[in-house]
Amino acid sequence: DVKVTQSSRYLVKRTGEKVFLECVQDMDHENMFWYRQDPGLGLRLIYFSYDVKMKEKGDIPEGYSVSREKKERFSLILESASTNQTSMYLCASSYGPSYGYTFGSGTRLTVV
Amino acid sequence: GQQLNQSPQSMFIQEGEDVSMNCTSSSIFNTWLWYKQDPGEGPVLLIALYKAGELTSNGRLTAQFGTTRKDSFLNISASIPSDVGIYFCAGQRGNTGNQFYFGTGTSLTVIP
Numbered sequence: 644d645v646k647v648t649q650s651s652r653y654l655v656k657r658t659g660e661k662v663f664l665e666c667v668q669d670m671d672h673e674n675m676f677w678y679r680q681d682p683g684l685g686l687r688l689i690y691f692s693y694d695v696k697m698k699e700k701g702d703i704p705e706g707y708s709v710s711r712e713k714k715e716r717f718s719l720i721l722e723s724a725s726t727n728q729t730s731m732y733l734c735a736s737s738y739g740p741s742y743g744y745t746f747g748s749g750t751r752l753t754v755v
Numbered sequence: 756g757q758q759l760n761q762s763p764q765s766m767f768i769q770e771g772e773d774v775s776m777n778c779t780s781s782s783i784f785n786t787w788l789w790y791k792q793d794p795g796e797g798p799v800l801l802i803a804l805y806k807a808g809e810l811t812s813n814g815r816l817t818a819q820f821g822t823t824r825k826d827s828f829l830n831i832s833a834s835i836p837s838d839v840g841i842y843f844c845a846g847q848r849g850n851t852g853n854q855f856y857f858g859t860g861t862s863l864t865v866i867p
Contacts, residue, residue, distance in 0.1 A: 647797070678857075685759075685843065685859035686798075701854075733797050741786050741805065741847060744855065746797030 646670075649734050649747040656754050662721040664750050666734030673739060675717035677701075677709065680731040680749070692717055724754045761844055761858035769866050774831040776861045778844030786847040787827040788855065789818050793840045801842075802829070834865050 650665035668675065674693055678686040678701075688701030690709040698709050706728060710718045717736075721728055731751050735744035761778050768774060778787070786805055790798035802813050804820035804827060811818055819828045827844055841862050845855040 683764075683859060685761075686857035688854065691854065735797075743788050743790075743800040743803050744798075744845075746790075746799070748795075748797050 647734055647736055647745050647747040649732075649750050651750050652748065654750060654752045656721075656724050656752065658725060658754055660721075660724045660754075662724045662752070662754075664719040664721075664732055664734075664752070666717045666719070666747055667715050668717075668736040668745070669715065670736060670738070670745065671714070672736035672745075673714075674737045675711065676735040676737075676744065677707075677717065677719045678733045678735065679703070680733055686733065689719065721752075724752075726754050728752065729754045759844060759846055759856055759858035761842075761861050763861060764859070765862040765864070767864045767866065768834055770834060770836060772834055774834055774838070774863060775828065776830075776842060777826060777828045778846070778858045779826045780846055780856075781825070782846075782848055783824040784846035785824075785849040786855075787818070787820050788845040788847075789816075789827070789829050790843040790845065791840050792843065792860075798841075798843055831863075834863075836865050836867055839863055839865050 647668045676691040677689040692698050692711045708720045731749050733749045734747040737744045789801045792798040802818040807824050809820040815832045817830045841860040843860050844858040847855045
């Protein structure tokens with residue numbers, strides 16, 4: 644079964660810490676995405692990548708960066724975690740344009 | 756970012772009832788997707804629509820691509836307890852590559 648795996652289901656970090664969220668897909672997909680999900684706001688795109696070493700800003704990139712050194716791995720980095728970054732983070736991948744996304748199970752991050 | 760409005764925000768229904776929800780946009784979309792998110796999990800793709808007016812079924816679920824290309828509809832017939840979750844629509848404009856915009860979600864509760 645094809646999979647998108649997020650390294651942690653739950654994380655608790657302190658304000659100011661550098662946080663890494665890891666995502667790995669085994670489908671040889673070109674495209675990978677990071678979303679955050681907050682009640683009443685739906686899914687908001689943070690960053691996405693069409694290829695290795697390529698990245699594009701989504702709708703809410705402030706306070707985040709990403710890294711894609713290998714095709715199967717897309718990392719989200721919170722440079723200095725803040726309490727307003729407490730959220731559910733979802734990674735997704737897709738084969739190409741117009742193809743639906745396959746999502747991971749999510750990482751629920753709490754910043755205290 | 757692009758705003759997709761989903762309606763209703765939440766629904767509480769009796770087991771066996773039919774469910775209808777919709778998604779509207781201010782922009783024309785070329786592709787519509789419907790996802791379901793179970794509690795604590797990532798969204799899972801239910802139905803994909805690629806043509807205006809298209810009607811597609813997946814078991815008890817039926818979705819339609821609105822003729823104006825600015826809306827889409829999802830119906831669930833004879834609901835069962837495992838239909839509980841959050842349903843998201845997602846739309847893609849032809850000129851934005853692979854980026855899908857997500858609605859704010861409809862939370863469905865089925866009362867046995």
